[in-house]
Amino acid sequence: MLEKAKQLLKPSKRSDVPPFIVMDVMAAAAQREAQGAHIIHMEVGQPAAPAPATAIKAAQAALALGRIGYTETLGIPSLRGRIARHYQEAYGLSLDPERVVVTTGSSGGFVLAFLSLFEPGDRVALANPGYPPYRHILSALGCEPVLIETSEQTRWALSPKALIAAHQRAPLKGVVIASPANPTGTMMDADALSRLILVAEAEGIRVISDEIYHGLDYAFTAETAVGISERAVIINSFSKYFCMTGWRIGWMVVPENLVRTIDRLQGNLAISVPTLAQFAGEAAFEGREEMERVKHGYEENRRILCDGLPKAGLDKFLPVDGAFYLYADISRFSDDSLDFAKRMLNEAGVAATPGIDFDPNNGRHFLRFCYAGSATEMHEAVKRIANWLRR
Numbered sequence: 031m032l033e034k035a036k037q038l039l040k041p042s043k044r045s046d047v048p049p050f051i052v053m054d055v056m057a058a059a060a061q062r063e064a065q066g067a068h069i070i071h072m073e074v075g076q077p078a079a080p081a082p083a084t085a086i087k088a089a090q091a092a093l094a095l096g097r098i099g100y101t102e103t104l105g106i107p108s109l110r111g112r113i114a115r116h117y118q119e120a121y122g123l124s125l126d127p128e129r130v131v132v133t134t135g136s137s138g139g140f141v142l143a144f145l146s147l148f149e150p151g152d153r154v155a156l157a158n159p160g161y162p163p164y165r166h167i168l169s170a171l172g173c174e175p176v177l178i179e180t181s182e183q184t185r186w187a188l189s190p191k192a193l194i195a196a197h198q199r200a201p202l203k204g205v206v207i208a209s210p211a212n213p214t215g216t217m218m219d220a221d222a223l224s225r226l227i228l229v230a231e232a233e234g235i236r237v238i239s240d241e242i243y244h245g246l247d248y249a250f251t252a253e254t255a256v257g258i259s260e261r262a263v264i265i266n267s268f269s270k271y272f273c274m275t276g277w278r279i280g281w282m283v284v285p286e287n288l289v290r291t292i293d294r295l296q297g298n299l300a301i302s303v304p305t306l307a308q309f310a311g312e313a314a315f316e317g318r319e320e321m322e323r324v325k326h327g328y329e330e331n332r333r334i335l336c337d338g339l340p341k342a343g344l345d346k347f348l349p350v351d352g353a354f355y356l357y358a359d360i361s362r363f364s365d366d367s368l369d370f371a372k373r374m375l376n377e378a379g380v381a382a383t384p385g386i387d388f389d390p391n392n393g394r395h396f397l398r399f400c401y402a403g404s405a406t407e408m409h410e411a412v413k414r415i416a417n418w419l420r421r
Contacts, residue, residue, distance in 0.1 A: 047166040051387035055371060059381040070403070070411045073381040075212060075355065077273040077402045079324045082317025085274065085310035092309040101305050103297040104289070105132025105281070109312040113281050116315060120245075123257050131282040131292050132303045132311075136242045136267040139282045140167055141299070143263050146284075146291045147236050148173050152203035155196055157188045159357070159389035159396070161212045161240070176202060177391070186216045186348050190229040197233055205230050207255070208240040210247060210352030213388045213398040217351040220253040227258050237262040242280070245271035245321070248329055249351035261285050268307075270353070271321060272314045279307035328354045331401035331408045338412035339399075343419040354402040357385070361395040363419065371397060378418035380411050 055073040063069050080086070092098065104110065107127070114127040133139040140163065148154060150172030156164050158177035165175035178196050180186045193205060207226060209218040218226070230237050239255035239262055255262040267280030284292060296302075335356050339347070346359035364370040367384035374397075375381050385396030401408055 044170050044172060047169050048162070050162055050166070051368075052162075052383045055375070055381055055383055058372070059375060062375065062379070067379055069375070070380045070407050070414065072399045072401065072403065072411060073383045075270070075353075075400050075402070076275045077270065077324065077354075078404060078407075079273045079327075079402075081268075081274045081277065081310065082272060082314045082320050084317040084320075085272070085277075085314040088313035089306050089310040092306055098305045101302045101308060103293050103302050105130070105303060106305075106308045106312070109308050110281075112312050112315055117254070117256055117283075121254050121257060123254070125256060125283065126286075128289060129283050129286060131284055131289070131296070132308060133265075133280045133282055133296070134300060134303050135269060135278045136240070136265050136280045137163065137167075138278075138296075138300065138303070139265040139267075139280050140164070140238075141171075142292050142295055143238050143265060143282065143284075144168055144171050144173065145295055146288055147238070147263065148203055153200060155188070155193060155202050155205040155235070157186075157206075157208065157211065158391060159186075159213055159385065159393060160206075161208065162387050164206050179391070185218065185222075185351075186214045187211065187218045187222065188226060190226050193226065193230060193235070194233065197235065202233075202235050204236040204238060206238045206240060208243075209252060210243040212243070212353060213355050213383070213385070213396075214348045214357045215350045215353045215355040216348055217247060217249060217252060219250060223253050223255065224258050227255060227262060231259060231261060239264045241265065242267045243270050243353040246325060246328065246354060247352040248332065249349070252352060256283055263288070268311050268314055271325070272311075272317070273321065273324060274307075274310070274314065277307040277310055278304060279311045327405065328401060330405050331403070332356075334405060334408040334412065335399065335401055338409070339415070342412055342416035344397075344415070354400055356399045356401060357388075358397050358399060359395055360385075360397050365394055367394050367397055374415070374418065378414045380414050380418075 059069045110130040111127045114125040117123045117125040153174045155176045168175045244252045264283040268274040344358045348357045371384040383398040385393030
């Protein structure tokens with residue numbers, strides 16, 4: 031009887047996914063702050079700036095009306111239309127609003143994409159290093175994440191050659207592409223992205239393009255998969271460029287034949303996306319001038335770190351093309367990025383994310399720094415890290 035009772039408390043095997051370590055670092059940093067320490071937060075990929083004033087004003091106006099109810103499952107029609115217009119404004123592309131699905135952040139989009147495209151056991155390719163929840167969500171859904179190592183020769187992005195090699199070893203059903211990428215901040219140019227998507231689709235490999243960091247590009251303009259393939263699934267969010275992480279609002283662009291499938295899934299899993307966030311998201315597009323000023327701040331922070339970290343001793347990092355991340359090689363100082371990050375937090379007061387969060391194979395040699403804070407904080411972080419490493 032007791033043994034049977036214990037089984038009732040046993041979690042499912044599919045729930046046994048690794049933690050998202052950056053959140054553990056964030057909690058540890060908060061604990062240090064509660065003890066009186068001044069911590070510079072460079073761990074979580076979260077803008078320090080608030081949402082656009084236009085978004086906040088729209089949310090306040092909606093709240094003043096009183097009732098916040100459910101919306102259409104796929105999103106408020108005016109928001110879907112505004113997102114479609116964004117593709118015309120930003121990329122010169124005509125997009126049918128019916129292909130737009132509003133989601134609970136990009137995270138909700140990935141769950142919907144993976145559920146609608148893949149069966150349990152399907153193999154899905156991911157660039158390594160890469161965003162941890164890709165592989166964790168896939169695993170929880172019973173799919174097999176296939177990590178493909180990237181290199182300097184491909185600007186730390188998946189190459190058609192590597193994708194086909196993995197496909198020949200055992201058939202792939204999908205591939206997730208990210209440009210700009212997390213944690214590396216590297217980007218694929220239009221030609222590289224087009225070649226990868228076309229090669230994948232020619233082999234029957236479904237493409238999911240993570241474009242959450244679009245708008246935050248410095249080396250060259252980010253290319254959207256919307257203009258390359260009508261079969262690709264695009265995932266984006268208001269979290270990064272529009273500084274709306276806690277609003278939990280994102281979107282997908284999907285092939286026409288997937289719209290009703292995703293409608294059914296979202297209706298059952300979430301009913302609809304938070305209404306207040308949808309009103310704010312629609313208005314956020316009118317705050318681009320404000321967000322461009324925030325982006326220029328990231329560019330200055332990028333310059334501060336690219337100039338300062340090598341002088342501090344961290345002189346090996348990947349190209350910083352976009353997003354707001356710098357992925358630094360710490361092997362000169364440690365072969366244990368988790369321990370290194372803990373010591374840097376406790377002894378230098380700088381919180382960063384250990385590379386093992388993003389790369390279970392070689393991440394012990396890397397650390398990810400997020401530079402979405404203020405320039406003053408970036409200068410102070412460089413100073414603290416330099417003093418700490420010279421002890």
